[in-house]
Amino acid sequence: MKGRLQKVEIIVLLKQVPATESFVEIADDGVSIKTDRVNWVINPYDEFAIEEAIQIKEAHGGSVTVISVGPEKASEAIRTALAMGADKGVLINDPAAEKCDCLGIARILSEALRNVPFDLIIAGQRAVDDDNFQVGPAVAEFLSIPHISMVIKEEIADGKIRCHKVVEGGTVILEAPLPALFTTQRGLNEPRYASLPGIMKAKRKPLDIKTLADIGLDAAKAGKPKTKIVSMKFPPERKDGRIIEGESAQAKAAELVRALSEEAKVI
Amino acid sequence: MATSPETVLDGLDSESRQMVIDTVRQLKKRLLTKEKILEFDKNEFFPEETIREMLGPEIGLQLLVIPEEYGGMGGGTLDCAEIIREISSICLGVATGFFAIQLGSDPLRVGATEEQKVKWLGAIADGKVLVAYAVTEAGAGSNLAALKTKADPVSNDAGKIIGYKINGTKQFISTGGYADFITVLAKTPEGPSFFIVEKGTKGFVQGKGEEKHGIRASNTSPLSFTDVFVPVENLIGGVPGQGLKQANEVFGYTRLMVAAMGLGAGEAALKIVIPYAMERIQFGSPLSEKQGYTHKLVVPNAVRIEVAAAYIEETAIRLDSGEKDLQVEGSIAKLFATESANKTADDAIQALGGYGYISEFEVEKIKRDVKITCIYEGTSEIQQSIISTFRWKKTRKTKGKYYMAISSEMEELNNVMNDAGCLFYSLAASALNDTIMLVNDNRLTKEQYIMFALADMMTHVEVGASMARKAMNFTKSGDPEAKKIRAMSRIFANETSQLVARNILKILMGSGVFDQSSISDFMETVSYNKLICSFQNIIKDMDMVADMLFERG
Ligand SMILES: Cc1cc2nc3c(=O)[nH]c(=O)nc-3n(C[C@H](O)[C@H](O)[C@H](O)COP(=O)(O)OP(=O)(O)OC[C@H]3O[C@@H](n4cnc5c(N)ncnc54)[C@H](O)[C@@H]3O)c2cc1C
Secondary structure: OOOOOOOEEEEEEOOEEEOOOOOOOEOOOOOOEOOOOOOEEEOHHHHHHHHHHHHHHHHHOEEEEEEEEOOHHHHHHHHHHHHHOOOEEEEEOOHHHHHOOHHHHHHHHHHHHOOOOOOEEEEEOOOOOOOOOOHHHHHHHHOOOOEEEEEEEEEEEOOEEEEEEEEOOEEEEEEEEOOEEEEEOOOOOOOOOOOHHHHHHHOOOOEEEEOOHHHOOOHHHHOOOOOOOOOOOOOOOOOOOOOOOOOOHHHHHHHHHHHHHHHOOOO | OOOOOOOOOOOOOHHHHHHHHHHHHHHOOOOOOHHHHHHHHHOOOOOHHHHHHHHOOOOOHHHHHOOHHHOOOOOOHHHHHHHHHHHHHHOHHHHHHHHHHHHHHHHHHHHOOHHHHHHHHHHHHHOOOOEEEEOOEOOEOOOHHHOOOEEEEEEOOOOOEEEEEEEEEEEEEEOOOOOOEEEEEEEEOOEEEEEEEEOOOOOEEEOOOOOOOOOOOOOEEEEEEEEEEEEHHHEOOOOOOOHHHHHHHHHHHHHHHHHHHHHHHHHHHHHHHHHHHHHOEEOOEEHHHOHHHHHHHHHHHHHHHHHHHHHHHHHHHHHHOOOOOOHHHHHHHHHHHHHHHHHHHHHHHHHOHHHHHOHHHOHHHHHHHHHHHHOOOOOHHHHHHHHHHHHHHHHHHOOOHHHHHHHHHHHHHHHHOOOOOHHHHHHHHHHHHHHHHHHHHOOHHHOHHHHHHHHHHHHHHHHHHHHHHHHHHHHHHOOOOHHHHHHHHHHHHHHHHHHHHHHHHHHHHHOOOOOHHHHHHHHHHOOHHHHHHHHOOHHHHHHHHHHHHOOOO
16 A cells, blocks of 8 residues: 555636526627626536545645636636635636637636646536637646546546546546646536535635736737637527418318428428 | 615625525535425425535535524525525425524524523534424414413422423424424413423424425424423523513514515526416417416516515615614515515416426425415414504604605605606605504504505505615616616506505595595595506506516517
8 A cells, every 4th residue: 555645736727607597698799698697607517627626635635726717707606616625716807818719718827827836737628608628628738738638537646647538438548647637527526515614714715816917928919819709699599380270170281281392391 | 786885784795695595506406406396395205314414514504594603604684585585496395494493593592691502503503403493382373472381490409490391382383393402482480481492301292294285395393391391501591581572583584584485485486487488389479478478477476576575685784784673674574575475476377377287397386385484473464463553653653754754765766766666656655654644543543454454555665665776776886687677666666556545445435434525535635646647658667577577679
């Protein structure tokens, strides 16, 4: 038996997103959504990340720092992560960051982490609002560390992380040296509640709010997106049903057959 | 929110409160899923483990109701109201189990000695105890003073009281069958007093749960006491005879909580009805596009629920800012919110048609559950009695200034915001004031039915004024919901005016003591003809609210 493992310093990447049951309306600009009636929550995949980070900390010792790029409101999501058991929060709140695409966000996060010591970064596989699947892997790339995606189980030993992921027809086990980044898949764990004692403690935990300048990034450069949203559309609306009128059942059936073949052209 | 930043309020900051609400919402995903809730209801199952888990270290919901000095979180009135509203929107049965802990701890909070608080509130904070509050008896329901359960002093050889021997029975006690300790009201020679009795005490029998119409996930049991000895340390406050005072002291607060429970259940019903009506197609179009349907079954209920929310929030903030003696406000909140929620849930069944009658669609459960909120913690009729008696006395004492102040406040509001129905609130408040005086001068206060008619007028005027204030606050702060709140306020101003006008006729004509000319004179005095014109444009307003509720155009 080996001795107790070394402490693990963990970073969790977090995004605040509209709750999936929120009512979504496209804003007047046609490329964003209206946010005044939206309920904001922690991205569900990031919840798995927070939970896994806390479990690793509980097993190995160390600390959990949660970092997010977002508006002031996103501090609520960070505070909830602190209530679940994370130790420290960092919010990068800068108007220039609002225009970023996912690559820009990854750039900001990786710059913010460049001078922070860490062993492990955990991120959600994707944010359920934009569904880009990019930020986690891109941060790993920018920081030149290994990345394993969509993990359902992990073990840390001897300075390495071993991760299980589901692929078509089976499971793959991957190993990488620390520091590394992995992204979460449903089934990894069951996120805990933010308990009331946790909520009380969260108020006293540090939450730093930084601008791009604070992390040494040129706002003008960071904000330049490589992709842009051209338009947003709802799925086509279902047309009204139609009641077929007719004197008798036979007449109605005849009309139905005619409509199906001549109008709908399905028979 | 109507909080003004200058006053320091009791309780949590809004961010922490929101986090607790979010934690409660999370319960829906695992501990209190729809399937489990329906299961508890169907099998009449008290989910003891689930409730104990809600009190365990991983959630710790009870901490909200315990002051910080005793190991709790020190939630204020608004915090507790918002959280119980959220739990009630999931299941009123589970909410009742949680509320029993709060109720049971209330006599301790207001009346206990420091030592008792440390011990018993500390035990609740630790999360290992279920608590019940035992007041009602077979012969003492609405009339608490009729209680028969006795606590006889037991003295030692030196003649010093060392404890009490309790004998009697209690009925309909929430969580009574499972509680680890209860706070029970019993008569001492000095008068009713609260005692703590622990589970397992000799002679204390916790009976089997009753079969019930609703809140079937809560346990309601009789308790019996046969020579149950409790040490004198268990007499809450250490001084006998304080029980009714202690019970009354918290009524303003506890009734507000039941109001919030009704509100949560009513909101849950609307949350099912609204999307259902948008999706259900009959006669070629969604139900939500049928005006008779929306304006009969949905809009008035959505309006009343919003008004109830405004009033509960306002009253909670008043309590948190240190105001005392808001017992009547507690009664108004409870009467209005629970009756509105009950109607909302009933209409919700109708709005879903046959599906509304089927368990899986949940509204029939909400309907069965919500009815209890019109009964426990003082029935609606008891609230009507309290409201009418106390506001009558207040009107007399202030020589009419009480409602006239509301009337002028509404008139002034109307000068700066003329589209929230404030003119009608103003007219209604002033007509109400005249009617109370008329009833007083003609000694009609002895007629309970007339007093009930006044209670309904008082309730509408007071909750309506609160809605108008909310409309003003929202308008000032540029809240995106401001337009909706103003439209709803107009609709409720109409409801208030019509009710006031109708009850004036009920009293004037129904009492049979006024002749035709004095009736006409009085109607003139109260601007009856103006009051009934509140219908002006009201269908258009309802169309507008329906547009907003059903997110169209
Ligand atoms: C599920 C459930 C849970 C409960 N939980 C608890 C608990 O935890 N602890 C506890 O102590 N009690 C509890 N109760 C008791 C509850 O508070 C009482 O049932 C309630 O106060 C009414 O009393 P009663 O049943 O004796 O009705 P009654 O007082 O007999 O009333 C019957 C009817 O007469 C009306 N009425 C009564 N007096 C008057 C009057 N003066 N004027 C006009 N009308 C009047 C009432 O409004 C009602 O309509 C619970 C009851 C139920 C059903």
